[in-house]
Amino acid sequence: MIKEMLTGNAAAAWGVRLAEVDYVPAYPITPQTEIIEMLARWISNGDVDTKFVTLDSEHSMITAAGAASATGVRVFTATSSQGLLYGFEMLYTVAGWRVPLVMVNVSRALSSPITLEPDHNDILAARDAGFLQIHCETCQEVLDSVLIAYRLAEDERVLLPVLINMDGFHLSFTREPVEVPDREQVVRFLPPYRPKHAFFKASQPMAQGTAVIGGSGYSYFKYQMHFASMGALDVYREVSEEFGRLFGRSYNTTEGYMIDDAEYILIMTNSFSTLGKAAVKRAREKGVKAGLLRLRLLRPFPELGIKEAIRKAKAVAIVDQNISVGKGGILYSEISSVMYNEKERPLLLSFIGGLGGKTISSEEFEFIFDRMIEAVDTGVGKVPYLLYTEMEWKEMEKLKNVAGKGNKNYSNCRGETHNITEHGKE
Amino acid sequence: MNITTIKSIKDIPQEENLSPGTPTCAGCGGLLSLRHCLKVLGEKIVVVNAAGCFTLLAVYPFTPFKSSWLYTAMACAPAGAQGIRDALDILIRKGRLDSKENLKVVVLTGDGVAYDIGLASTSGALYRNLDFYYICSDNEAYGNTGFQSSGATPFASKTGTTPIGRISPTGLELSKKNLFEIWRSHTPPYLATISPAHPVDLINKFKKAEQYKGPKLFINLSPCPAGWVTDPSHSAKFARLAVDTGIWALKEAIYGEVKHTVVPKSFKPVEEYLKGQGRFAHLFKPVRQEETLKRIQEMVDQYWDNVCSRESRKR
Numbered sequence: 099m100i101k102e103m104l105t106g107n108a109a110a111a112w113g114v115r116l117a118e119v120d121y122v123p124a125y126p127i128t129p130q131t132e133i134i135e136m137l138a139r140w141i142s143n144g145d146v147d148t149k150f151v152t153l154d155s156e157h158s159m160i161t162a163a164g165a166a167s168a169t170g171v172r173v174f175t176a177t178s179s180q181g182l183l184y185g186f187e188m189l190y191t192v193a194g195w196r197v198p199l200v201m202v203n204v205s206r207a208l209s210s211p212i213t214l215e216p217d218h219n220d221i222l223a224a225r226d227a228g229f230l231q232i233h234c235e236t237c238q239e240v241l242d243s244v245l246i247a248y249r250l251a252e253d254e255r256v257l258l259p260v261l262i263n264m265d266g267f268h269l270s271f272t273r274e275p276v277e278v279p280d281r282e283q284v285v286r287f288l289p290p291y292r293p294k295h296a297f298f299k300a301s302q303p304m305a306q307g308t309a310v311i312g313g314s315g316y317s318y319f320k321y322q323m324h325f326a327s328m329g330a331l332d333v334y335r336e337v338s339e340e341f342g343r344l345f346g347r348s349y350n351t352t353e354g355y356m357i358d359d360a361e362y363i364l365i366m367t368n369s370f371s372t373l374g375k376a377a378v379k380r381a382r383e384k385g386v387k388a389g390l391l392r393l394r395l396l397r398p399f400p401e402l403g404i405k406e407a408i409r410k411a412k413a414v415a416i417v418d419q420n421i422s423v424g425k426g427g428i429l430y431s432e433i434s435s436v437m438y439n440e441k442e443r444p445l446l447l448s449f450i451g452g453l454g455g456k457t458i459s460s461e462e463f464e465f466i467f468d469r470m471i472e473a474v475d476t477g478v479g480k481v482p483y484l485l486y487t488e489m490e491w492k493e494m495e496k497l498k499n500v501a502g503k504g505n506k507n508y509s510n511c512r513g514e515t516h517n518i519t520e521h522g523k524e
Numbered sequence: 525m526n527i528t529t530i531k532s533i534k535d536i537p538q539e540e541n542l543s544p545g546t547p548t549c550a551g552c553g554g555l556l557s558l559r560h561c562l563k564v565l566g567e568k569i570v571v572v573n574a575a576g577c578f579t580l581l582a583v584y585p586f587t588p589f590k591s592s593w594l595y596t597a598m599a600c601a602p603a604g605a606q607g608i609r610d611a612l613d614i615l616i617r618k619g620r621l622d623s624k625e626n627l628k629v630v631v632l633t634g635d636g637v638a639y640d641i642g643l644a645s646t647s648g649a650l651y652r653n654l655d656f657y658y659i660c661s662d663n664e665a666y667g668n669t670g671f672q673s674s675g676a677t678p679f680a681s682k683t684g685t686t687p688i689g690r691i692s693p694t695g696l697e698l699s700k701k702n703l704f705e706i707w708r709s710h711t712p713p714y715l716a717t718i719s720p721a722h723p724v725d726l727i728n729k730f731k732k733a734e735q736y737k738g739p740k741l742f743i744n745l746s747p748c749p750a751g752w753v754t755d756p757s758h759s760a761k762f763a764r765l766a767v768d769t770g771i772w773a774l775k776e777a778i779y780g781e782v783k784h785t786v787v788p789k790s791f792k793p794v795e796e797y798l799k800g801q802g803r804f805a806h807l808f809k810p811v812r813q814e815e816t817l818k819r820i821q822e823m824v825d826q827y828w829d830n831v832c833s834r835e836s837r838k839r
Contacts, residue, residue, distance in 0.1 A: 188597060
């Protein structure tokens with residue numbers, strides 16, 4: 099075991115190297131490129147016995163990855179943002195093939211306007227495809243998740259592909275100390291891939307992905323996928339426990355931070371959770387019983403864990419780094435649906451922040467806690483707020499002036515003279 | 525290398541690798557050829573399919589193939605072939621699969637895929653010199669969706685999206701893409717056009733292709749009774765007329781070098797092919813569209829003028 103300073107991307111590549119992956123079909127996209135470049139370098143040096151092929155698009159890349167996986171080799175690939183969406187059709191197809199492909203998505207906001215920095219509209223768009231989803235906060239977690247993902251995907255009770263998500267730039271290019279285990283250590287957790295399920299070979303003809311006409315076949319197979327995904331929660335717990343025993347680190351389906359006695363809880367995912375945890379600490383110093391719940395598994399959705407964690411709180415703020423246009427935050431809807439039938443349930447508030455890599459500042463977190471306390475006083479949650487600081491607003495005004503749009507009166511979308519503007523009031 | 529070629533229809537292998545009773549339309553020209561293709565390709569293959577008429581060959585839980593099958597999606601069958609080919613190579617090289625278990629990888633698509641939506645992934649596979657077979661069943665339109673115009677639809681054809689009307693009496697105003705030349709520009713080791721009316725030529729081409737590692741491509745002109753509005757029993761007749769009139773040139777290209785394999789001694793007028801097909805009926809009724817007919821004949825003549833002069837120069 100060695101400890102190295104690794105970026106999130108490098109940590110992902112190390113995970114792949116340790117998993118002794120056979121095949122990497124690739125297509126470049128920022129900010130994912132570092133992962134496949136590192137792998138290409140190792141392959142070219144003979145450090146790993148892996149075949150690397152550059153495909154003509156993400157659509158082709160995911161197809162080749164899935165087809166190779168169906169033929170019985172361990173496969174890895176990675177993408178981001180527009181690339182994930184370009185390959186979107188094949189996410190559903192590959193999941194339907196029930197193959198244990200592992201893919202990293204380095205989150206990046208979606209066009210248009212085009213941008214490079216992260217939010218979660220790309221990965222959350224993929225939530226219904228049949229891939230399991232693991233969302234990472236740290237570089238260490240990225241490496242560990244790759245190993246966990248193969249165990250999970252290759253388990254015969256699961257046999258579904260896995261997407262591992264990390265934030266572009268904020269995690270993909272952030273160096274953190276990462277423990278890189280030895281291969282011998284990894285083998286005990288993740289043995290070489292010898293699939294027992296059907297794969298393509300001459301002596302055993304097999305038809306995969308055949309048409310089903312009439313609907314009953316389709317419903318059956320889709321529901322089988324749903325069962326497998328729901329069952330993956332238990333398999334995940336087993337796998338995570340074993341990982342903990344061997345490596346001394348384990349990751350639950352959700353992570354609670356100062357949550358046991360918390361009255362005001364933030365729900366977040368991925369690397370911005372670190373900002374949220376700092377905010378919780380500051381709130382605690384001021385006497386607010388704050389806590390944070392980080393969702394690590396997004397599919398299957400860890401409903402029980404969420405219910406248990408937030409049931410007793412007074413208010414819960416869901417910070418969505420995504421926007422479902424015409425609805426609001428995606429996770430807010432998901433959490434609401436989990437809590438609706440609960441007798442005991444907190445007020446739920448929805449905040450949309452950190453879109454397109456925009457940070458969430460400490461004053462914005464203060465604003466969130468203030469709104470939660472206010473909501474408990476009035477007894478009403480309020481949805482959704484767009485987080486936007488006064489400084490960001492001024493900056494935006496300046497940009498609009500340069501673009502020649504500054505003279506028009508846009509103040510109607512600005513809201514109050516608060517240092518944070520509120521949107522979405524009905 | 526010596527390739528055993530066959531001389532007559534009697535020499536066609538007896539083995540069948542495609543069961544009868546498939547859900548394709550009666551008189552499907554694509555299926556006629558596919559049956560022959562599989563006689564040469566054998567049983568140890570995996571068919572990688574993209575959305576098209578042939579997708580409905582394998583409907584759960586039935587398959588007419590003795591071999592394996594993977595349905596991918598419309599745009600990406602060659603990428604699926606890449607994944608399978610690479611995986612088999614890896615498994616054999618690493619000793620995890622006996623080389624006896626090896627499979628030939630065969631992409632099976634229609635013209636909508638080959639000429640349009642799947643062109644990029646095919647180009648990618650050709651560029652990467654993927655060792656695979658590609659069979660395009662070209663019925664000159666999106667047949668499985670009810671016959672709409674594709675990049676393979678010939679000039680003046682009526683389709684669901686190029687209907688005959690007062691403003692457009694001709695049907696499709698564009699010409700068929702030259703997929704043979706698009707593919708040839710990638711210089712694959714083997715590329716050929718085939719026809720269900722010329723099974724001997726077809727089988728010999730597959731036998732010849734076998735010796736090359738890399739992409740081996742076939743475009744099959746597939747009469748489509750439903751879309752062409754012809755009698756199912758006339759499919760072979762129209763396939764033959766396409767060759768005899770010079771509309772469908774039977775040829776091959778080895779590393780880009782073109783050779784015509786069947787050249788009619790005397791060409792029949794294109795009208796003989798067009799007449800009797802519902803998709804071209806508007807060229808004859810209610811009034812003969814002389815200009816259009818002339819233009820089609822000229823297009824065919826021009827093609828063969830080039831071929832003959834080029835090939836005679838070689839002699």
